[in-house]
Amino acid sequence: xxxxxYSKECPCRGLLDMVASxxxxxxxxxxxxxxxxxxxxxxxxxxISQKMLTQTLRTLERDxxxxxxVYPSVPLRVEYELTELGRSVTEPLAALRSWAQRNYETxxxxxxxxxxxxxxxxxxxxxx
Amino acid sequence: xxxxxYSKECPCRGLLDMVASxxxxxxxxxxxxxxxxxxxxxxxxxxISQKMLTQTLRTLERDxxxxxxVYPSVPLRVEYELTELGRSVTEPLAALRSWAQRNYETxxxxxxxxxxxxxxxxxxxxxx
DNA sequence: CGGTATCCGCCATGATACTG
DNA sequence: CAGTATCATGGCGGATACCG
Numbered sequence: 001x002x003x004x005x006y007s008k009e010c011p012c013r014g015l016l017d018m019v020a021s022x023x024x025x026x027x028x029x030x031x032x033x034x035x036x037x038x039x040x041x042x043x044x045x046x047x048i049s050q051k052m053l054t055q056t057l058r059t060l061e062r063d064x065x066x067x068x069x070v071y072p073s074v075p076l077r078v079e080y081e082l083t084e085l086g087r088s089v090t091e092p093l094a095a096l097r098s099w100a101q102r103n104y105e106t107x108x109x110x111x112x113x114x115x116x117x118x119x120x121x122x123x124x125x126x127x128x
Numbered sequence: 129x130x131x132x133x134y135s136k137e138c139p140c141r142g143l144l145d146m147v148a149s150x151x152x153x154x155x156x157x158x159x160x161x162x163x164x165x166x167x168x169x170x171x172x173x174x175x176i177s178q179k180m181l182t183q184t185l186r187t188l189e190r191d192x193x194x195x196x197x198v199y200p201s202v203p204l205r206v207e208y209e210l211t212e213l214g215r216s217v218t219e220p221l222a223a224l225r226s227w228a229q230r231n232y233e234t235x236x237x238x239x240x241x242x243x244x245x246x247x248x249x250x251x252x253x254x255x256x
Numbered sequence: 257c258g259g260t261a262t263c264c265g266c267c268a269t270g271a272t273a274c275t276g
Numbered sequence: 277c278a279g280t281a282t283c284a285t286g287g288c289g290g291a292t293a294c295c296g
């Protein structure tokens with residue numbers, strides 16, 4: 001087997017996309033402290049649609065990172081919890097979230113500088 | 129400022145999307161060992177289109193993670209290199225790539241099991 | 257409560273052609 | 277070599293309605 005994200009055929013590239021994808025990193029992060037109900041997750045992940053939350057959770061369940069447990073009470077109650085495999089990816093993801101939170105102001109400044117220097121049509125014939 | 133990826137308005141969420149996005153993780157990873165030319169990157173990141181490579185590099189440059197240096201030789205030569213900010217994110221990204229490479233077979237098995245258990249219309253009236 | 261089903265717009269991405 | 281420009285498209289993701 002290939003086991004190399006730089007190889008075109010290696011399926012692990014798809015896996016990298018998956019765990020790094022927008023909502024996955026947030027869902028997993030929110031499950032770090034323990035099981036959560038569907039509605040709890042929806043409330044805490046501001047801006048996620050019901051559809052995307054369902055879809056994200058299904059993918060995570062299918063991939064073995066999360067378990068889904070139904071308690072047939074009335075009203076229905078469903079809890080999601082990280083598996084051991086799921087817990088094994090929390091650290092790298094937490095590091096990434098933390099990096100984003102620590103550095104977004106620096107990045108915002110870099111953007112300003114960059115955009116000021118290149119107002120699209122300025123400096124005629126600047127090679128690019 | 130908010131500094132919380134779980135908040136809808138916090139711009140750091142967009143930054144998380146950026147560094148976690150498909151090609152970004154691979155480009156940054158390949159720049160870990162030192163500067164690279166455009167064509168080198170293109171060769172090493174199997175399957176990336178010229179357009180996506182350019183776009184990814186532009187974004188990284190604009191966000192201050194990468195520098196772009198033009199050597200006006202003939203033929204033209206352009207080198208990309210990580211900035212200090214860029215280097216600060218290599219570790220979490222490497223951890224994520226490594227996780228994907230270590231675990232994709234486990235995940236593949238989990239998928240098989242899951243798909244076998246739920247052939248869409250089986251087990252009539254299984255609550256879901 | 258915790259979903260599924262359907263419709264649909266829009267943008268990310270790829271393919272192709274051309275340029276300095 | 278290292279791009280830019282343009283066009284085509286597929287699927288991501290939101291909105292809405294309905295179900296057990």
